[in-house]
Amino acid sequence: MIWADEETLPRHEMEALQLKKLKETVNYIYSNVGLYQSKMDAAGVNPKDIQSLDDLRKLPFTYKADFRDNYPTGLFAVEKKDIVRFHASSGTTGKPTMVGYTAKDLGNWLNNVARVACMGGATSKDVAQIAFGYGTFTGALGLHGGLEKLGASVIPMSSGNTNKQIMFMKDLGTTLLVATPSYALHLGEEIKSRGMDPEKDLNLRIGLFGGEGMTEAMREEMRKVWGEDFFCTQNYGMSELCGPGVAGECEALVGMHINEDWFIPEIIDPVTMEVLPPGEKGELVITCLNKEALPLVRYRTGDLTRLFYEPCSCGRTTVRMENITGRADDMLVIRGVNVFPTQIEEVLFDIPEIGPHYEILVERVNHLDVMTISVELVDDRLLDSYKLLSELGDRIKNGLKAQLGLATKIKLVAPQSLQRFEGKAKRVTDLRKDGI
Ligand SMILES: [Zn+2]
The missing domain is CATH 3.40.50.12780 (ANL, N-terminal domain)
Incomplete structure (x- = not known):
């Protein structure tokens, strides 16, 4: 089932609707939010300059930092009495991001x-x-x-x-x-x-x-x-x-x-x-x-x-x-190679002997980046066989090498031994921040 007619509009009709709303939005922010007015003035762009969807790129960007700098409600275009709900997300540093x-x-x-x-x-x-x-x-x-x-x-x-x-x-x-x-x-x-x-x-x-x-x-x-x-x-x-x-x-x-x-x-x-x-x-x-x-x-x-x-x-x-x-900010740079945790995940999930949970530890040893990935075995009987364990470890390493172009260390751990998360999983620990 499709909920709204707008989801099936022909492209030209969608673009006409977007342009109409964009013009209204730009007029609205210029008159009601001080930050936008000053950013637009600094960029030399006026609401009248927005005549096509491509003109969108004349407008300045807005950043997460703008929320922090204007905490709690400096980016709001209405008075508090007009707000019926506030929400906030946890900020990585200090104050949350407040929305209304x-x-x-x-x-x-x-x-x-x-x-x-x-x-x-x-x-x-x-x-x-x-x-x-x-x-x-x-x-x-x-x-x-x-x-x-x-x-x-x-x-x-x-x-x-x-x-x-x-x-x-x-x-x-x-x-x-x-x-x-x-x-x-x-x-x-x-x-x-x-x-x-x-x-x-x-x-x-x-x-x-x-x-x-x-x-x-x-x-x-x-x-x-x-x-x-x-x-x-x-x-x-x-x-x-x-x-x-x-x-x-x-x-x-x-x-x-x-x-x-x-x-x-x-x-x-x-x-x-x-x-x-x-x-x-x-x-x-x-x-x-x-x-x-x-x-x-x-x-x-x-x-x-x-x-x-x-x-x-x-x-x-x-x-x-x-x-x-x-x-953009989850990307790890390991020995000059860009690595996303999702790339590692793709490799791990294809290996039946290991479960879906994993942890990535990055540290600097003797001036070199070392990435250690801990993964859980599905069956703990494997822990009794050095041969099978080492064969499995090699298979994971080779898969990762092919995917990332990087050597990694693999730690195979007992079933259910890695931490579980009830919200967003935290899988990466990067100890290099203070390393040299
Ligand atoms: Zn679809």
């Missing part, structure tokens, strides 16, 4: 989330268990509101408390799980360890995953845990843009459709800041259209992806973004 919504913003946001839930196969018949942490994080209340709008029965479980998750899942016949992919895998393992078969003993049929990226290998792992018929999609968003609801995968699983009538995407080279042609990989930059409380123009998301404009078999005409392959 007017009543109209909230309605638009949840409609966009409903679209994304529909793309992932959700219907009004679903019983939806939300295993994201509630609180100021946009993920839980965003999916909660969007799924309610769709007419689904929503269980606001929040994260953690695995026993209760399983009990509700069984007793209420949960059909749809909202979680991070790593928590969904963890939950599946826990269910199996209690002697239950997720496929036979539960009704779960759909996963709507977000909060962190999911590789194809992880999706495959998901089917092993939850059953062949389990269908899971990921969706994309971030609190600065609204929260979830920016983009989502449809049944064709060929990237995430962006809700283009609300978000204009661009891909830029993160170093030169040039706009790249369709199909090229670079940093995603998003302009939000017609947001009242917190308008955002050319926001540097830091996420790396590419855009595809070819038609999709699902019937939607909106542009698709490739599933995120890394963040």
